[in-house]
Amino acid sequence: GESVGLHLPTLSVQEGDNSIINCAYSNSASDYFIWYKQESGKGPQFIIDIRSNMDKRQGQRVTVLLNKTVKHLSLQIAATQPGDSAVYFCAEKTQAGTALIFGKGTTLSVSS
Amino acid sequence: SQTIHQWPATLVQPVGSPLSLECTVEGTSNPNLYWYRQAAGRGLQLLFYSVGIGQISSEVPQNLSASRPQDRQFILSSKKLLLSDSGFYLCAWSSPGELFFGEGSRLTVL
Numbered sequence: 001g002e003s004v005g006l007h008l009p010t011l012s013v014q015e016g017d018n019s020i021i022n023c024a025y026s027n028s029a030s031d032y033f034i035w036y037k038q039e040s041g042k043g044p045q046f047i048i049d050i051r052s053n054m055d056k057r058q059g060q061r062v063t064v065l066l067n068k069t070v071k072h073l074s075l076q077i078a079a080t081q082p083g084d085s086a087v088y089f090c091a092e093k094t095q096a097g098t099a100l101i102f103g104k105g106t107t108l109s110v111s112s
Numbered sequence: 113s114q115t116i117h118q119w120p121a122t123l124v125q126p127v128g129s130p131l132s133l134e135c136t137v138e139g140t141s142n143p144n145l146y147w148y149r150q151a152a153g154r155g156l157q158l159l160f161y162s163v164g165i166g167q168i169s170s171e172v173p174q175n176l177s178a179s180r181p182q183d184r185q186f187i188l189s190s191k192k193l194l195l196s197d198s199g200f201y202l203c204a205w206s207s208p209g210e211l212f213f214g215e216g217s218r219l220t221v222l
Contacts, residue, residue: 034211046211
């Protein structure tokens with residue numbers, strides 16, 4: 001079964017606001033995490049990843065935070081734009097595992 | 113550069129009919145290959161993965177099967193579709209860690 005989940009199924013924000021999407025995982029052996037963005041009718045696209053030896057990683061307008069103590073992962077999107085509207089998935093993998101395990105996803109809606 | 117192709121993009125099939133979804137990867141050798149299913153409003157469920165030709169691991173019991181006849185070809189099949197097989201099927205390949213997805217195949221079973 002799934003070991004990764006998200007706190008909220010939907011998140012609505014105004015254009016220009018910062019968005020925070022949360023994810024909790026249950027497998028303490030997971031050492032690699034990825035955030036994916038999925039637009040309607042398309043396959044998921046890689047956003048950013050982080051390994052368990054880090055607690056923060058920044059990309060362009062996105063930041064991933066990892067708190068291994070409470071097994072929590074978050075994706076922060078700065079200055080959210082309408083084009084950011086999509087479903088966001090977190091995924092985890094253990095060093096011994098072959099496949100990524102995905103959570104259910106959070107739908108981000110950005111209004112102008 | 114690596115690309116992944118998946119077809120057909122959409123498919124409407126009657127209950128009890130067979131299924132074949134095909135996925136091919138270009139630009140890489142000996143990739144790990146995966147089939148995921150995404151039901152409406154749900155997350156991605158891993159169905160099968162393959163680490164090499166003829167090597168298939170099944171994650172969930174079901175009436176689907178997978179085959180890997182060539183290094184960069186992964187096929188998802190069913191002999192008799194069920195209504196519950198409807199969903200969005202995604203093929204993916206991985207480099208160490210990151211997963212790259214195809215554009216998906218939307219299956220509707222009526």
